[in-house]
Amino acid sequence: MRCFASLRRPVLLILAGFGLALVFSAPSAAGEKIEIEITEVPYRPVHAFLRIHFEFIGKQEIVHQEWQTSQKDGYLGFGLGLISARDTDFQYESNLSYERYKTDLIGIPDLDYVSQFNFQIGGRYLPRYPTFGIGRMAARLTFSALGGAGLIFPGSYDMGYELSMILAAGLMISSGDNPSGILIEFVYRPLESGFKVNSWQESALDEVYWGKLIKKPAWGIRIAWIFGP
Numbered sequence: 001m002r003c004f005a006s007l008r009r010p011v012l013l014i015l016a017g018f019g020l021a022l023v024f025s026a027p028s029a030a031g032e033k034i035e036i037e038i039t040e041v042p043y044r045p046v047h048a049f050l051r052i053h054f055e056f057i058g059k060q061e062i063v064h065q066e067w068q069t070s071q072k073d074g075y076l077g078f079g080l081g082l083i084s085a086r087d088t089d090f091q092y093e094s095n096l097s098y099e100r101y102k103t104d105l106i107g108i109p110d111l112d113y114v115s116q117f118n119f120q121i122g123g124r125y126l127p128r129y130p131t132f133g134i135g136r137m138a139a140r141l142t143f144s145a146l147g148g149a150g151l152i153f154p155g156s157y158d159m160g161y162e163l164s165m166i167l168a169a170g171l172m173i174s175s176g177d178n179p180s181g182i183l184i185e186f187v188y189r190p191l192e193s194g195f196k197v198n199s200w201q202e203s204a205l206d207e208v209y210w211g212k213l214i215k216k217p218a219w220g221i222r223i224a225w226i227f228g229p
Contacts, residue, residue: 038133043179046228049083049126053097055187058220060101062114065194065212073102077220079118085179085228089127095120095146095166101215103154108197108210115153118164122146126172136176142183143169152195157210160195172226179228187220 055077063070079097086092097118104112122145130138145167152160170185197210 038136038138038176039130041130041138041177042128043138043174043228044177046085046179048085048229049091049179050227050229051081051083051093051183051224052078052227053080053183053222053224054078055097055099055220055222058187058218060099060218061216062101062103062106063214063216064106064108065214067107067211069106071103071105072216075099075101075218075220083124083126083226087128089125091124091126093122093124093144093146095122095148103213106213108154108157111155111157111197111210113155114213116150117153118148118150118166120146120148120164120166134173138174138176138181140172140174141169142172142185143167150193154195154197154213156199158196158198158207162193162195162215163191164193165189165191168222170222174226179226181226183222183224183226185222185224187222189218192216 056074058075059072060075061070061072077097077099079095081093081095081097084092095118097120099116099118101114101116102112103114124142124144126142127140131141132139145165147163147165150162150164152162154160167188167190168185170183172181172183174181192214194212194214196212198207199210
């Protein structure tokens with residue numbers, strides 16, 4: 001009995017020590033904040049992404065095949081597209097766009113501009129998790145490849161068409177897990193294509209052929225607004 005009595009006091013002291021440690025450590029543990037890296041937070045689930053873009057700064061060269069006159073100048077473009085939002089880093093993408101190129105120095109009468117409408121489909125790498133963070137901003141490296149067809153409108157001359165392809169790579173920036181953001185990317189059109197310039201002459205009741213224009217590969221800078229409803 002004396003043995004048990006002698007052990008009881010140290011045991012009670014140990015239990016009391018554990019109790020005091022729990023009491024004093026609980027408030028400090030509750031006050032600690034769990035820090036999560038921005039690269040560990042995916043964007044919130046959405047049905048799809050809507051992209052509205054504007055292109056500028058780029059260069060497009062157009063060459064007259066027979067006359068060997070050419071013009072390399074800036075162009076303007078804008079468009080919109082849809083990007084899927086599947087549970088993966090690779091998405092489907094569609095593009096509907098418009099570009100206008102200068103041709104006033106080539107020498108064809110009354111042909112100052114060439115307009116083009118494009119419809120393309122393809123895919124885009126758009127990671128769900130950010131590639132890196134800038135403070136509380138999430139940055140994602142992204143690239144895409146699309147192909148399709150283009151309708152060419154050379155002023156008052158007959159409409160033409162071509163196969164079109166576009167490659168793009170850039171950076172999408174958003175806030176935290178917000179799926180909407182701004183996309184800045186480099187755009188490259190690798191295909192060389194040509195179209196004939198014809199016009200109807202009423203006096204001769206026949207078409208007048210003004211030559212073939214060749215569009216060289218071109219590049220540009222695109223800024224897009226990405227909305228994830």
